[in-house]
Amino acid sequence: MKRRQPRGNPVSDLITQRLSLYLRCLDELERREVATISSHHLAELFHLSSAQIRKDLATFGEFGVRGVGYSVADLKRSLIHILGLDRDLKVVIIGAGNLGMALADYGGFNREGFRIIALFDVAPGKVGGACRNGTPILHLSELEKVAQRDGVQIAVLAVPAEVVQSVAEAAAAAGIPALLNFAPARIRIPPAVSVRNVDLKIQLESLAFRLASTRRAVPVPGKRVRRRPPTP
Amino acid sequence: MKRRQPRGNPVSDLITQRLSLYLRCLDELERREVATISSHHLAELFHLSSAQIRKDLATFGEFGVRGVGYSVADLKRSLIHILGLDRDLKVVIIGAGNLGMALADYGGFNREGFRIIALFDVAPGKVGGACRNGTPILHLSELEKVAQRDGVQIAVLAVPAEVVQSVAEAAAAAGIPALLNFAPARIRIPPAVSVRNVDLKIQLESLAFRLASTRRAVPVPGKRVRRRPPTP
DNA sequence: ATGTGTGAAGTGCTTCACAGCG
DNA sequence: CGCTGTGAAGCACTTCACACAT
Numbered sequence: 430m431k432r433r434q435p436r437g438n439p440v441s442d443l444i445t446q447r448l449s450l451y452l453r454c455l456d457e458l459e460r461r462e463v464a465t466i467s468s469h470h471l472a473e474l475f476h477l478s479s480a481q482i483r484k485d486l487a488t489f490g491e492f493g494v495r496g497v498g499y500s501v502a503d504l505k506r507s508l509i510h511i512l513g514l515d516r517d518l519k520v521v522i523i524g525a526g527n528l529g530m531a532l533a534d535y536g537g538f539n540r541e542g543f544r545i546i547a548l549f550d551v552a553p554g555k556v557g558g559a560c561r562n563g564t565p566i567l568h569l570s571e572l573e574k575v576a577q578r579d580g581v582q583i584a585v586l587a588v589p590a591e592v593v594q595s596v597a598e599a600a601a602a603a604g605i606p607a608l609l610n611f612a613p614a615r616i617r618i619p620p621a622v623s624v625r626n627v628d629l630k631i632q633l634e635s636l637a638f639r640l641a642s643t644r645r646a647v648p649v650p651g652k653r654v655r656r657r658p659p660t661p
Numbered sequence: 662m663k664r665r666q667p668r669g670n671p672v673s674d675l676i677t678q679r680l681s682l683y684l685r686c687l688d689e690l691e692r693r694e695v696a697t698i699s700s701h702h703l704a705e706l707f708h709l710s711s712a713q714i715r716k717d718l719a720t721f722g723e724f725g726v727r728g729v730g731y732s733v734a735d736l737k738r739s740l741i742h743i744l745g746l747d748r749d750l751k752v753v754i755i756g757a758g759n760l761g762m763a764l765a766d767y768g769g770f771n772r773e774g775f776r777i778i779a780l781f782d783v784a785p786g787k788v789g790g791a792c793r794n795g796t797p798i799l800h801l802s803e804l805e806k807v808a809q810r811d812g813v814q815i816a817v818l819a820v821p822a823e824v825v826q827s828v829a830e831a832a833a834a835a836g837i838p839a840l841l842n843f844a845p846a847r848i849r850i851p852p853a854v855s856v857r858n859v860d861l862k863i864q865l866e867s868l869a870f871r872l873a874s875t876r877r878a879v880p881v882p883g884k885r886v887r888r889r890p891p892t893p
Numbered sequence: 894a895t896g897t898g899t900g901a902a903g904t905g906c907t908t909c910a911c912a913g914c915g
Numbered sequence: 916c917g918c919t920g921t922g923a924a925g926c927a928c929t930t931c932a933c934a935c936a937t
Contacts, residue, residue: 440874442867443928449866453845467896476849479896480930487898495897495936512866513873520865531763535861543865582872583865606875607868609861613685617708623871625864629767629841632857633752633775633815634681634744635674636839639855640814641745642672643838675906699918712908719920727914727919 444485448508450475451482455505467498514542521575521605522585523596525550525558525566528611529587533560546579569596573603583607590614597624676717680740682707683714687737699730746774753807753837754817755828757782757790757798760843761819765792778811801828805835815839822846829856 454475458466472479486492486504489511493499509515522529525548533548548566550556556568567575575581584600586593586608593612600608607623610616613630686707690698704711718724718736721743725731741747754761757780765777780798782788788800799807807813816832818825818840825844832840839855842848845862 440870441928445867445870446863448870449863450847452866453862469896476847478930480932481928483896483898484929491898493897496895497937498896511870511873513869513876514866518869518872527763527766531759532861534759542869583868607872609864609868615682615708621875623868623875625868627859627861627864629764629859630685631678631681632841632859634684634746635677636815636841636855636857637745637750637774638672638677638680638743640750640839641743643853643855644745673906701918710908712910713906715918715920716907723920725919728917729915730918 440488444488445512447477447481447485448512450477451485452505452508452512452514455501455508458501459505463501465498465500468493470498509542516542517544518542518583519579519581520545520583520585521572521581522548522587523550523569523572523600524548524587524589525552525555525560526587529585530560532585532587533564534562543583546581547575569599572599576600576603576605581605583609586610586612586616588612672720676720677744679709679713679717680744682709683717684737684740684744684746687733687740690733691737695733697730697732700725702730741774748774749776750774750815751811751813752777752815752817753804753813754780754819755782755801755804755832756780756819756821757784757787757792758819761817762792764817764819764843765796766794775815778813779807801831804831808832808835808837813837815841818842818844818848820844 451471454471454477458471458474468479468482471477472482483493486499490507492504492507520543522533522545525533529548529550533545545564548560548564549569549572550566551569555566558566560566581603582605584605584607586596586600588596590612593610593614594616597608597610597616597618601618601622606621608616608618608625610624610626611629613628615626616624618624683703686703686709690703690706700711700714703709703714715725718731722739724736724739752775754765754777757765761780761782765780777796780792780796781801781804782798783801787798790798792798813835814837816837816839818828818832820828822844825842825846826848829840829842829848829850833850833854838853840848840850840857842856842858843861845860847858848856850856
């Protein structure tokens with residue numbers, strides 16, 4: 430019995446993010462021309478947990494062969510299908526400032542499965558132009574038209590925090606079902622729209638905490654640092 | 662009894678990331694000239710959980726007044742201290758490509774508490790130059806010297822995945838104790854160095870999963886969408 | 894023999910609900 | 916009274932360990 434759908438309960442984000450990670454590992458293995466791999470070996474190579482790999486995959490079906498392991502090519506194909514990367518997803522970037530432009534040009538963004546079709550802004554000096562790789566910059570008022578016409582699935586929000594709520598609402602009104610928000614602000618939107626936040630400020634500030642607390646905790650030079658056991 | 666240190670156990674990242682979020686909310690309240698706020702009211706305004714706010718704060722001490730709530734100004738000051746934002750943190754960005762340059766110019770990055778002192782790269786066409794706001798681009802071979810001289814605390818890694826491991830090791834060898842990694846690859850480094858990953862590929866791919874699974878789950882047009890109750 | 898798939902145990906995070914203080 | 920701070924309960928995620936398939 431090979432289910433490709435999760436049983437009934439919704440799949441946690443932690444699992445889907447790890448699936449993406451596993452897919453990356455399989456890419457690497459394919460590059461190394463490895464045909465078959467066990468969860469143990471995979472875990473060892475990429476510093477993951479073998480039990481977790483098996484559990485995560487088991488959410489979606491049975492992909493392994495007992496006594497052998499997983500076929501790299503098959504599992505990769507399955508993960509691509511599960512993640513919905515076997516059809517191109519149309520992406521727009523809203524906000525053609527430093528960050529938006531950088532994301533549009535960023536190689537890793539235009540990867541297999543995602544296609545950035547336009548940037549949007551309202552500044553007269555930007556609208557009508559294009560970024561380095563030729564992606565056009567359109568006026569935000571055209572968002573709905575473009576979104577409907579091209580079936581845009583993801584909007585990347587690279588605008589200042591003050592306007593991100595209204596921009597998110599515009600994207601939702603245009604029928605775009607998923608948002609990737611880079612502004613340092615939480616947006617509120619009906620739950621039918623998926624939102625993911627990439628909040629640099631929070632990342633930096635929580636790193637600052639780690640720094641502050643190790644400064645507080647280890648002020649004595651030469652103090653023994655607890656070693657982590659060798660990946661038990 | 663007002664402890665500012667956590668009891669004994671290490672503080673989870675989830676808590677510190679929320680502290681940063683609370684700090685942002687307090688900024689907003691201060692702008693609105695609110696002097697005092699209860700955990701309930703705070704939770705309602707910003708869509709958080711009041712019990713969680715109290716628990717999170719209780720990790721570090723007693724900051725509230727029973728029957729009243731929290732002083733916005735006092736709590737803000739306490740959070741800034743706990744997060745270690747009351748001293749400037751020196752930041753370097755390694756990789757002066759699209760992303761690195763954008764981050765260097767990005768306003769929200771140069772915020773209170775963080776100062777970007779240099780970018781590093783190895784491309785002859787970039788080294789010796791500067792980004793728009795004047796931050797210089799230095800050769801990577803100077804990293805250790807600069808890190809030691811200026812007491813750099815955070816390195817932002819904005820380099821391709823293929824080289825991020827070696828760059829991370831160089832940063833660690835230069836004595837930089839915290840890394841913010843933008844490359845789509847996990848880095849391995851001794852646990853004395855704090856690492857945080859901002860992995861756009863994983864974020865995008867897990868959004869793709871959400872899209873694929875709602876497409877699978879709701880193929881019937883006109884199907885009733887479950888409404889969330891009005892924040893009970 | 895080998896390694897998956899999975900119930901059960903373990904761990905950690907969140908929410909509840911209330912004692913106690915102002 | 917109102918609200919904090921906090922044990923206890925509830926829930927979610929991870930790890931263990933082994934039956935079973937090949």
